[in-house]
Amino acid sequence: MKYGETLRQRSIPAWSHYNIDYDDIKHYIKEQTTPGKGKTVAVPGRVDEKLQQFEDTLFQILKDQHHRIDLFVRSKAGEIQRRLDHSKRQLKSLAAPATPVADRRIPVGRLERYGKLENDVLKAGDEIRSLARFTSTQRTALRKLLKKYKKWTGSGQLEERFCGDVLDDPKSFVKLDLGPLLDDYSTTLQEIRSLYDTRLRQRSGENDGAELKASGASSIITDLQAALDSGTKVAFDDAIATVPLGDSGTFASYFVHLENIVELQVLLLQYSRFMTPRSRANSHASPVSSTPQSETSARTSSDTADYYALEADDAERFAQEQNALTIIEREHQIGSTPQKAKMCVRWNNTEEARVAFQTRSNVYRNATMKKKFVSALLGRDATFSAKKAAVSAEHEADVIAAKQALEKDSSIKSLYLYSACRSRFVGINNSSQRLTMATLDTHTCIQKAEGAGGDGDKIAFPFAVLLVRQDGAVSGGMLAALDQSHLVERVRGFSMEYHAIWQTSKSPNIPPPFWLPVLDRDIRKLPPPAMKRTPSSANRTPTSSGSNHGATDSTTAVETTRSNSTVPELDTPTLRSFRKKRRRNHPHGAAQPPQQKYWSEYDHPEDGEASEAYVIYMDPNQKSAFETVFDKLGGLFSRPQKIDEEEEALLNGDATPKDSETSDDEDETNTVKPRVRSYGTLRQSHRATSGNQRITDLETQAHPHSPKASMPHFTAISYVASLVILFVAYILAATGRHKLRYQVDFGVIFAICSSLIFAIAGFASLLRQQDVSYLAWTFGIIVLVVDAIGSGGLLAWMLG
Structure with missing residues (x-):
């Protein structure tokens, strides 16, 4: 499908005015590069001046378009930052104690302030997601226009010039880092929810962690929670991969396009929080370049990777065991784990390595060691010293057990080195009965390993990988939102271990994975039509389960959840509506208020009370401004004519008294009239005034059959x-x-x-x-x- 047909759908409908003029520019390029229609042909061996002039003009057009979009993106990012700062100031005032400690009641007004503040932050998150989507759409449009020019002219000078002068500028919107906004959004949202939960615990008298210590808690959830409480990233990565599934556990794998990373993180933060600060590389989008995506990802991963995993096992035995499993067994089998290899060493840039290896009972055991001794451990070096390699004396026995497990099975060898930029998420509704964890790996790179280090060529994975793990009774939540979102592509039964082993070994005994066709196509989907935000969300109070109703969007964003229900959604009343109403005493026999009556233009003014009549009076003798000006000019040269007694009698009639019939007071004022002098020669229509009635065109009324006048x-x-x-x-x-x-x-x-x-x-x-x-x-x-x-x-x- 042509990109021009989907540009407005992939972009934000409310911001369509700021979209790049893709269709017009593409038509201009096609018109100027199509041969014929009287166009001159360049002489071989000489510079085509027409093409050079067209290239300069197109460069200026693209530069102006880039500048216009850049101004909007920068202004919108500043607006979101100011909104988040305002929410932070409100949070500080809300965190101040307003009631004594002994009084555990929470005022209704304070609860509403919590709901309004959370809703304001959620709107800011929707704006961040919309801005990321808008930016990626415009970036793709620029890349496609440059590609069209290169394809139709065979010249790559414009792309190199435009990328060097405009797009490589650190201030360009294509290099905009939304990470600071995403950090402020996640931190503020988490503080609001934590403050609300703290106030509720203070009210009920519960302590932190009381729910997790309750009887009946699952041992699997307890192990996972212990890894979360440790606060270390390697413990989190090791637990999500080696702790077996429970009775109702689920593993879900998703492919994510690099342009949807920021939008996806905003969606995940509706149901979770960052376990540690997110990976800085997960807020940068792919650059506008003709370089293949795999090469770009490989370069980025080698520079900014913050997670590493080195796996060791027998490749053919591993492939045979994995091919014997069904998709359901890979995702829902009790006791299964994402890690299927015999041994895996994980580390990051700030923490020491952690070894997860299988024992004879097929249970994973952990050992913490120093990163510089990983090569000696997997290299089967006889001089390996467990005492020096262990981080502390407590872990020395575990390191010795890992070395012995490696020596007992001679078929185990280093297979591949996995590196990525990882962000970790923890569900906000975790308890002793349910738990949600997720990892998002971007700029993934796979490298064949021999011994402890990687010495083969780096192979980039084309998409980001999202792994979600749920244990316990979880209904809806994150998985339901992801399955209905257009940002991800779920791949059931996906295993990064199997893909990496097949990619690096290239053995004929290892069949290719069934998800290879997905890697060769564009997984981006068109977003659903924009839906109006319901006013009920503005009054929602943040609770521990208040975010399970799907992602809410603003008027400029696009709804991420789809609903097949045709039942209209009712507005949720505010908390003030549940207060007990005070009883008011009304006097007996009180007059009922008059029924409201609406005026119609067809009602007669004399019908009903006079006070209710609505009458518009229009003077039929009113003259326009043009006629008034000529009347004043003509009055300078006209002499008013005297009205005869017969004409005056016709004007006054029987109902109008004459001057002689007026009262004595009026006689004294009306007997002597000043003489009006006029020296004009022009003729003017006579006017007579009796009381408040004005009559015009006296001559026409008195002499209806007068002959036609000559020239004035x-x-x-x-x-x-x-x-x-x-x-x-x-x-x-x-x-x-x-x-x-x-x-x-x-x-x-x-x-x-x-x-x-x-x-x-x-x-x-x-x-x-x-x-x-x-x-x-x-x-x-x-x-x-x-x-x-x-x-x-x-x-x-x-x-x-």
Whole structure:
């Protein structure tokens, strides 16, 4: 499938505006590199100038696109960091004791603050996951565009130039390390949950670890919990691989694409916490390069690996035993372990080595020794000193037993060296009845080993490997979320031991593993459509099992869990809703509140009470702003006409009293009226006011059959002025001196503009008249046309 069709689906829908213009750039590259359509052909042996110019243009386009995306990614990362810092400050205020120690009650408001604070941090985690997904999508788009250009032109100069000048910059968004944000998110989320659990234990009077010491705890879970309590990474790695499964134990293996590492870690932190600080390399994405992924992973693993495992066994015997097992036996068989080899030595950069070897009863025994003596142990050196190799005197006997087990079976030899960047997860709901552990290995590298060290070529594993172990009665939780997530590909029955032995031995007696076809395809899946976050999650209180309902996402993220249920989800009420309501005393016989009535536009204003009427009055005689301006201009040149007594009687009517019928107080004020003087010559519509009623167009109402008026005086004056000014302009243009050429031209242009303004004003005044004779219309149009033609001709003459 073409990448342009899935870019918007793999990216964040709410951030689609910031996506790279993949389709447009790809079409531009294809259009410029397709032969034909009149394009010139370069001469062999000479530099193609057209191709070089196109390459420079494309480089600038990609650089601008990179800069635009980089600004958004940096601003979004800063926004997430500020939100996490704000949550930390709120956590400090929430951790302060608000009630006396003797009072073990937890206020409801404080519980709601816990829920709101946890929900804010979860939203920040969703933003981190969305940012990682958005960044990886844009990185892939850039890589594919550079690959298209190289494929269609055969030139790799653009890719080298763009990677060297833009992508190799440490400040580029393709090198963005989301590790600090992920660390702050996991630490803050764990502190909130720990604080809440501590408050609950204080309320119930329980002590830390009381549940684990309860009777009936499984011995397997006790052994695993002891490894967790030790706090060492080698003990964790050894326990998850060598402690056998219980009655309801499960091993689950997943392949993870390198671009989904950060998103997966955010999803895992919904159900677990980091056992130790995560691997720093697990927040870096693969670079944009044409180098094969295996070579890039091999280089990265050799530089940043923090977990090593050296296995020793008989390769053919091991393969024969593994091929006899079914998939169900590998994942669910009671007493099975992920480690099937006779001996395995594990160590990391900060801790000493730990040896896990099988005894005659097929039970694994552990021994802690110094890393520098691993070669002497597996090399069958006769000068091996267990006293020097052991970390302490307590472990000396275990080291001697490991050396003896190796010497008794001469077929055991070093097979391969495994190195990776490992992050370890511990379930947040672990108890005496259930326990969850997980490891995430990225940048995995396998190397054939002879003796104690690796001397063969390094072979990179194309995907990250997630191993989840659950023991006890666990329903749903992490495994259910992973099985429904698009971030992982579950491979049932996968064994890294068998794959590494087959990869390094290349023996015909060892058949290839059945998961090889998965390694040759792209395991990335399209995310499900974005779903709106339910408001109920904002009021959820963090509990020990509060994160088992699936990953919650923000409006910019994508839901990671799928549900086939069509039942709508109901909003969870707040804790305040469960308070006991106070009983209120209402007086008997109290008047019922009036029923709410909604107004409709079809209701008559006179129906019902007057206070409820909603009336919009529109004056039919209201004039526009254009007509008001002309009325004011015309009022300067008009004389108001006197209204005859007969007309006044028609206006007043029987219902309106005359001046002689008014009261004595009104007589004194109305008998003497000031004389209004007007020196205008224009005609204006008569207006009469009686009380608050205004009547317009008096002449039209009094004389409905009056003859059509001639041309208004204002129109005539405007036309005469325009023609006179135009005539003066012609004279000025004909008699102007050559010395004052610019002054004359300015005067002519000003006269032309003034003439046109007067002509337009006169014609506009003519348009406002209702009844105008045809002769006036003809004269007005002729004058307007003559003025326009004369002005245009004069301007053309003046400009030469």
